Amino acid sequence: MKIAIIGGGAAGLMTAATITEQNTGAEIFLIEQNTILGKKVLISGGGRCNVTTGIRNIRFLFTRYPRGSKFLSSALYGFPPEAVYGWFESHGVPLKIEEDLRVFPVSNNGQDIVGAFEKLFSRSRVKILLSHSAKSISYTDGAFTIEFRNSPTIVVDKVIITTGGQTFRQTGSTGDGYTFAETLGHTITPLAASLSSFISRDEWLKSLAGVSFEAVGLRTDRIQFPTPVEGAMLITHSGITGPAVFAFSALAAYEIATPKEPLTIFINLFPGVTSENFLLQVKSACAGNAKRTIENAIATLVPKSVAKMLCAMAKIEGERHAAEVSKKELEELGVLMQNLPVRAIGRGAGDEFVTAGGVNLSEVNPSTMESRITRGLFFAGEILDIDGFTGGFNLQASWATGRLAGLSAAK
Ligand SMILES: Cc1cc2nc3c(=O)[nH]c(=O)nc-3n(C[C@H](O)[C@H](O)[C@H](O)COP(=O)(O)OP(=O)(O)OC[C@H]3O[C@@H](n4cnc5c(N)ncnc54)[C@H](O)[C@@H]3O)c2cc1C
Numbered sequence: 001m002k003i004a005i006i007g008g009g010a011a012g013l014m015t016a017a018t019i020t021e022q023n024t025g026a027e028i029f030l031i032e033q034n035t036i037l038g039k040k041v042l043i044s045g046g047g048r049c050n051v052t053t054g055i056r057n058i059r060f061l062f063t064r065y066p067r068g069s070k071f072l073s074s075a076l077y078g079f080p081p082e083a084v085y086g087w088f089e090s091h092g093v094p095l096k097i098e099e100d101l102r103v104f105p106v107s108n109n110g111q112d113i114v115g116a117f118e119k120l121f122s123r124s125r126v127k128i129l130l131s132h133s134a135k136s137i138s139y140t141d142g143a144f145t146i147e148f149r150n151s152p153t154i155v156v157d158k159v160i161i162t163t164g165g166q167t168f169r170q171t172g173s174t175g176d177g178y179t180f181a182e183t184l185g186h187t188i189t190p191l192a193a194s195l196s197s198f199i200s201r202d203e204w205l206k207s208l209a210g211v212s213f214e215a216v217g218l219r220t221d222r223i224q225f226p227t228p229v230e231g232a233m234l235i236t237h238s239g240i241t242g243p244a245v246f247a248f249s250a251l252a253a254y255e256i257a258t259p260k261e262p263l264t265i266f267i268n269l270f271p272g273v274t275s276e277n278f279l280l281q282v283k284s285a286c287a288g289n290a291k292r293t294i295e296n297a298i299a300t301l302v303p304k305s306v307a308k309m310l311c312a313m314a315k316i317e318g319e320r321h322a323a324e325v326s327k328k329e330l331e332e333l334g335v336l337m338q339n340l341p342v343r344a345i346g347r348g349a350g351d352e353f354v355t356a357g358g359v360n361l362s363e364v365n366p367s368t369m370e371s372r373i374t375r376g377l378f379f380a381g382e383i384l385d386i387d388g389f390t391g392g393f394n395l396q397a398s399w400a401t402g403r404l405a406g407l408s409a410a411k
């Protein structure tokens with residue numbers, strides 16, 4: 001039996017490793033258009049590779065995937081984060097769980113992750129075809145013909161498409177797999193960027209570039225999120241970024257954010273506090289010292305630069321004595337602090353940056369990763385309509401679906 005895996009990223013590496021470890025005697029071709037394997041894995045987690053998560057509760061794990069969690073059930077139960085952890089350790093890569101539950105190699109070097117596969121392949125039957133750019137895949141009479149842009153055609157019995165999404169195209173994820181899937185009868189759900197930062201030209205943001213918040217809440221009037229989005233946020237010269245922003249971008253992946261149609265994001269600087277209780281906090285900050293200026297009073301709650309900006313936005317002179325500011329003005333200030341509007345006019349690259357959308361999940365068997373349309377065809381990784389939040393969830397999905405596709409294809 002001949003099996004071809006198209007794409008030597010996270011999912012393809014795990015698929016190839018799984019098939020070879022099943023010892024079926026199958027001839028395995030791992031096809032990669034780059035000159036090296038796992039280019040995106042190498043840059044993931046800032047080069048440290050946030051390989052999976054320390055979360056052990058699978059039900060909670062599902063909540064980390066805005067799209068595809070139900071489909072992932074078999075794959076995640078079959079190869080959960082602790083099994084991924086064990087797999088890498090047993091292949092010579094010691095891992096560690098950091099305080100925020102992200103898992104990294106102890107060496108803080110993503111090369112070790114790719115190296116584990118390279119080591120395994122060097123003593124196995126996997127034929128690694130680097131610099132092989134697949135151009136088309138066709139299926140006739142139970143066989144797949146793979147044509148390349150630069151190499152001779154091959155014919156195989158089974159194909160696993162693991163070509164990834166279409167972000168960070170310089171890593172090789174050029175979106176070719178979507179065309180292959182369509183040619184083989186599949187539909188692709190609308191594609192969009194997820195885990196992005198947001199670009200804004202709002203004047204007030206410019207004066208605060210570099211200011212970070214440990215916890216903010218983010219919402220939009222356009223859609224209702226299943227759970228509140230809260231976390232750290234950083235204001236940059238071009239807009240807003242950070243974990244809360246990435247989570248927001250995942251949930252709002254399909255919302256338009258352009259100069260013509262800006263997406264208004266409301267920042268709550270005090271999430272988890274009701275507006276009534278928050279107003280009491282604002283009032284007590286102002287009541288403490290009658291001579292204190294309103295700007296200084298608000299600066300007991302937020303950084304000074306933010307207090308200044310808030311007073312300006314609320315059209316309250318910062319030098320006024322806090323005691324002189326009317327109840328109505330304070331109320332307005334309180335509302336503003338829990339609903340600061342940012343007009344997002346575009347998306348920038350995030351720490352991770354993945355593609356939302358992909359191969360329609362209803363056309364793939366979640367227990368095997370095999371196509372329900374073309375027998376012998378499998379999918380794994382980001383090419384599927386699955387994406388997660390930051391924190392190792394996207395690689396976890398690639399390892400788990402890659403593992404399941406490998407086990408199924410090896411049968
Ligand atoms: C900057 C950055 C940092 C990230 N950090 C993390 C992190 O720390 N933790 C985490 O969980 N996730 C992270 N992610 C997301 C994660 O890396 C991806 O979700 C994951 O790598 C997807 O794996 P994949 O195998 O499906 O696709 P990819 O890793 O994209 O691999 C696809 C492979 O297919 C090859 N290919 C494509 N078309 C062809 C073709 N026609 N012929 C031959 N080969 C082809 C490509 O060259 C590529 O090597 C990050 C993403 C980015 C962009």
